Amino acid sequence: MDDINRKQIPRPYMLENFEKIERLEKYxxxxxxxxxxxxxxxxxxxxxxxxxxxxxxxxLGVSIGSDDGCTKFLFHVNEKTIGAAINSNEDNSEVQVYxxxxxxxYFFALEDILKIFNEDKQVLLEIIQNILDKTYCLMAKTRxxxxxxxxxxILRFIYNLCISEGKLVDNYYIINTKLTQKTIGDITGTHYxxxxxxxKMLEEQRILKKTKDKIYIYNLSKLASMIDxxxxx
Numbered sequence: 001m002d003d004i005n006r007k008q009i010p011r012p013y014m015l016e017n018f019e020k021i022e023r024l025e026k027y028x029x030x031x032x033x034x035x036x037x038x039x040x041x042x043x044x045x046x047x048x049x050x051x052x053x054x055x056x057x058x059x060l061g062v063s064i065g066s067d068d069g070c071t072k073f074l075f076h077v078n079e080k081t082i083g084a085a086i087n088s089n090e091d092n093s094e095v096q097v098y099x100x101x102x103x104x105x106y107f108f109a110l111e112d113i114l115k116i117f118n119e120d121k122q123v124l125l126e127i128i129q130n131i132l133d134k135t136y137c138l139m140a141k142t143r144x145x146x147x148x149x150x151x152x153x154i155l156r157f158i159y160n161l162c163i164s165e166g167k168l169v170d171n172y173y174i175i176n177t178k179l180t181q182k183t184i185g186d187i188t189g190t191h192y193x194x195x196x197x198x199x200k201m202l203e204e205q206r207i208l209k210k211t212k213d214k215i216y217i218y219n220l221s222k223l224a225s226m227i228d229x230x231x232x233x
Contacts, residue, residue: 021127057103075134144189158215
């Protein structure tokens with residue numbers, strides 16, 4: 001990817017590249033294992049979370065609720081990373097954690113995590129980095145929701161996904177991803193219908209094409225130039 005294209009996006013959309021904590025694999029014998037089917041609630045709103053969860057396989061979603069019963073997606077918890085929160089002093093947590101797909105999750109009691117910290121300082125550092133990654137991601141999302149249009153958020157996300165994961169094949173890029181349009185909407189804080197309409201327009205203009213497990217970018221420079229355009233989506 002050339003430097004000219006990189007400079008066209010002064011504020012890249014924050015991807016969910018959270019620090020993995022694979023060293024916790026050494027301590028799984030201390031944790032409680034559970035397997036959740038797709039859609040299962042792992043931590044419901046109002047529950048008191050008194051453990052740290054580690055995703056061995058699968059993917060979790062984290063959302064936060066409001067008084068009117070609505071929820072807002074925050075971020076994903078992918079494989080080899082830790083869960084959302086420790087609310088040991090919170091009687092009425094607004095956070096909800098659920099399985100995006102079938103997931104194997106290990107629950108560490110807080111006292112066991114503290115023992116691990118004393119034994120293995122690298123685990124502590126990796127967890128701190130993971131939390132800092134999530135904090136910056138949420139800060140970036142807050143900025144984008146405040147200052148950028150829905151279409152701009154989606155286009156910037158796709159552009160930076162191509163920067164980080166796209167592979168050049170002949171004269172176009174291929175991004176190997178199983179992200180659904182709904183998931184892209186969740187990540188960018190955009191309604192699914194807006195994502196669907198924008199993708200349809202981009203496909204009609206031969207800028208990109210999305211399949212179940214790939215995104216083909218046929219005209220990256222055009223996609224980048226559209227980020228600051230005022231679109232109706």
